[in-house]
Amino acid sequence: MKGRKRRLYVLEILGILLGLLWLSPFYLIAVNAFKTNRDIFADVLGFPSNPTIQNFIQAFIDLQFLQSLFNSLIITVASIGIIVFFSSMAAYALARNKSKLSSVILLIFVAAMLIPFQAVMIPLVALFGKAEMLNMVGLIFMYLGFGSSLAIFLYHGAMTSIPSTLDEAAIIDGANKFQTFWFIIFPLLKPISVTVGILNVIWIWNDFLLPSLILSDSEATIPLRMFYFFGQYTKQWHLALAGLTIVIIPVIVFYFIAQKQIIKGVSEGAVK
């Protein structure tokens, strides 16, 4: 028993060391963001000797941080909203009308997950360009198209555990199909909605390639703005690092608020 305890102790230390190693990149960018460019070259590893927040002010302005944060928020929230709403509705229709047609439709959605983005991106941009839809609205619509497959798949799996007697009772009480879905079924799907939401936040918030092909400068999201910003300051690490620190902060805050749901959502999404 004593040997077991000692083993746990060793593992605890190993874990903590690994954890620190894992965090070291964040430490390194954060401390160096407070230094001048000269101090970074003089000493990368240590604490800043005379910390300055000038870097952050400059980065904040050049990143047009509030504007790009706002753009990212709108795109992420709107996309997830329509993915959750329309996919759950579709999964409900497919699960409750068991027919050959339903299984074919489900199969098409699942098969679409195999198509890599690069296979459709070139004609997609050309077609939406012709329709003058290379903007935020077009982008949100595209996220529905790319995101609905996984969402429908997850919702469809969850629907099987919701008894259809519930629907029948609602119909007898005079509810129509949409009311039955919205007031009876959708609330029961909440755990899956959270999972779908989490998986899509991680993807859409961080997506770079698609927005870079679609959005104009004024609509730029955080990753897109960061890309321009970094290109502008290649040899000026103090500004680049301050910019990186700023854009990571919202994500870390979100992580600390929704930590439990995130880990749970990811493991549910991965296991299915």
Added chain:
Amino acid sequence: MKSREFSYWLFLTPVILSLTLVVIIPLLFGLYYSFTDWNGLTVSTFIGLDHYMRVFEDQRFISSLWFTIKFSVVTVILLNILGLGLALLVTKQLKSSHLLRTIFFMPNLIGGLILGFIWQFIFISVFSDIGSIFGAESLQGWLSSPATGFWGLVILTSWQMAGYIMIIYIAYLQNIPSELLEAAEVDGANAFQRFRHVLFPLVAPAFTVSMFLTLSTAFKIYDQNLSLTDGGPYNSTEMVAMNIVNTAFTYNEMAYGQAKAIIFFIFVAAIAITQVYYNKKREVEL
């Protein structure tokens, strides 16, 4: 009956419409364009398999494909070892278990583009600083040679994704009844034997899932590639996804880029299907 049909289609229309316009039609058009000399605006002539033939003589594409394959094999192996190792560690009764899960998972939430920039700084500035403290020549000039660029990408991706793979393994590890392991211990199996004969077969399904995920992610990587090395030096670290984007949008060869994309699609689909088929079969045998 009629109203049911109506609501059925009403519920399905938004997603079908978006999937059709965003995925299916572009894929079909893309397939057609790949046989033409389409320049992004107008289709001129049908040129058959010319682009496809050209792909196989395109040294830059071949080397990007080879680089991608090497990268994928190495990261899949490394990520599964790391992911399972971390999962085994944090499922022990450590005081720091919960905190460690949170920490290991953290990089996944930050986009690949941003992580690539962070690591560019670490490889270039921090590595050279550590290198000069310890007099290690090998830490100088990282990302400026094909080999260090390769390992740079591997390190970045492993650090980013290990926590995700860890979560998958944890989910499966938690389903293993502890009696099984205790029984093996009582029967005198040592830690390695318990791992090899009890744990490992039982986490095989997790391996299927994580291999599928790591392989398809590794193959499609773009953001990290762009922000960490931008394909340099001399395109030696350019991966397939980046090669396709550059062909289409930097060199404006839309139809040629599309032909590469179709080949890429077939490649990814074939790997994904073979891999799942093979792993499923193996699981049954266990």
